Amino acid sequence: MMKQTNGYITEQQRWQAVEQRDTQADGQFVFAVKTTGIFCRPSCSARRPLRENTAFYATPEAALEAGFRACKRCQPDKLAPERQRVARIAEACRIIESSEVPLTLDELAGRVAMSSFHFHRLFKSVTGLTPNAWQKAHRARRLRAGLAQGKGVTNAIFDAGFQSESAYYHQADAALGMTASQYRKGGARAHVQFVVGTCQLGEFLVAESERGICAILLGENAETLIGELETEFPSSQLTPGDEAFASRVAQVIGFIESPTAEFSLPLDIRGTSFQQQVWQALRSVPPGSTVSYSELAERIGKPAAVRAVAGACAANTLAVAIPCHRVIRSDGGLSGYRWGVERKRQLLENETRRQKE
Numbered sequence: 001m002m003k004q005t006n007g008y009i010t011e012q013q014r015w016q017a018v019e020q021r022d023t024q025a026d027g028q029f030v031f032a033v034k035t036t037g038i039f040c041r042p043s044c045s046a047r048r049p050l051r052e053n054t055a056f057y058a059t060p061e062a063a064l065e066a067g068f069r070a071c072k073r074c075q076p077d078k079l080a081p082e083r084q085r086v087a088r089i090a091e092a093c094r095i096i097e098s099s100e101v102p103l104t105l106d107e108l109a110g111r112v113a114m115s116s117f118h119f120h121r122l123f124k125s126v127t128g129l130t131p132n133a134w135q136k137a138h139r140a141r142r143l144r145a146g147l148a149q150g151k152g153v154t155n156a157i158f159d160a161g162f163q164s165e166s167a168y169y170h171q172a173d174a175a176l177g178m179t180a181s182q183y184r185k186g187g188a189r190a191h192v193q194f195v196v197g198t199c200q201l202g203e204f205l206v207a208e209s210e211r212g213i214c215a216i217l218l219g220e221n222a223e224t225l226i227g228e229l230e231t232e233f234p235s236s237q238l239t240p241g242d243e244a245f246a247s248r249v250a251q252v253i254g255f256i257e258s259p260t261a262e263f264s265l266p267l268d269i270r271g272t273s274f275q276q277q278v279w280q281a282l283r284s285v286p287p288g289s290t291v292s293y294s295e296l297a298e299r300i301g302k303p304a305a306v307r308a309v310a311g312a313c314a315a316n317t318l319a320v321a322i323p324c325h326r327v328i329r330s331d332g333g334l335s336g337y338r339w340g341v342e343r344k345r346q347l348l349e350n351e352t353r354r355q356k357e
């Protein structure tokens with residue numbers, strides 16, 4: 001665990017760090033030994049001085065100014081080796097940020113004078129991402145910012161460092177959750193109207209964008225549902241639905257209560273391309289039947305992605321229209337449900353009963 005940098009303020013804290021040769025304290029202060037005239041970083045392996053012979057300085061410069069010399073062993077006037085390495089990764093991040101084109105691993109490693117192998121490993125341990133993933137994430141961020149500023153789609157793509165438009169379009173869904181032109185057209189500030197009410201399964205919220213029904217949420221109370229809608233559509237303008245919309249909501253609720261009926265309203269399905277694949281596969285699971293997470297993973301041709309499939313099910317915002325309640329554990333257990341396991345059980349029972357009728 002990283003200690004807080006403000007943990008070495010008092011003399012008592014600093015002395016304790018010196019006694020413990022605390023490497024986390026390196027760079028936070030130095031200690032000087034009055035009897036030898038030398039100053040060290042807290043982790044120095046040299047023998048500890050007596051406390052009464054020790055003075056503390058916030059920076060190496062302050063110790064030098066007070067007339068002490070830097071220890072040759074721990075070199076307190078230089079960056080700690082650990083920090084030097086982290087500084088190189090920080091430098092690599094700045095290089096990525098300022099580069100107009102994607103950089104290869106070898107190029108990046110060369111720019112910070114490291115071997116590709118060590119650079120890759122250190123980069124991952126410092127940032128939690130591979131250099132390539134970090135680079136992609138950065139480009140996606142830039143693309144989003146560019147589109148929000150109102151740049152043309154093609155310009156935003158090139159500015160974001162995607163090599164060509166077609167290369168971009170393969171990554172667009174993953175980066176934005178929708179295509180660039182949709183985002184540009186105002187996905188971020190789209191108008192969403194919603195209606196809250198009560199049905200057999202409890203409280204519901206149905207929302208609609210310009211493109212179609214974009215949320216069907218189930219829950220215990222209207223406030224929580226509206227909060228959920230705000231979380232899902234953080235930059236949309238949310239307004240209570242008009243009369244015409246209320247009649248469409250009636251159709252949605254009819255469908256929720258009796259999912260064997262045809263759902264004919266357009267859906268505005270937003271998600272990554274992977275989520276969309278999962279949801280598409282779910283929509284082909286007929287009422288009254290169930291599928292396991294691993295079967296679903298197989299159906300989309302990614303048998304190893306069981307956990308990601310479960311994640312996509314949990315991210316579904318269109319209850320029943322995308323029937324994530326029809327996914328159960330391989331052993332037949334109900335597993336989780338975004339809107340509560342009880343509600344899942346009830347939905348499945350309703351469907352089985354109707355199958356028999």
Ligand SMILES: [Zn+2]
Nearest residue numbers: 040044071074
């Ligand atoms: Zn030293």
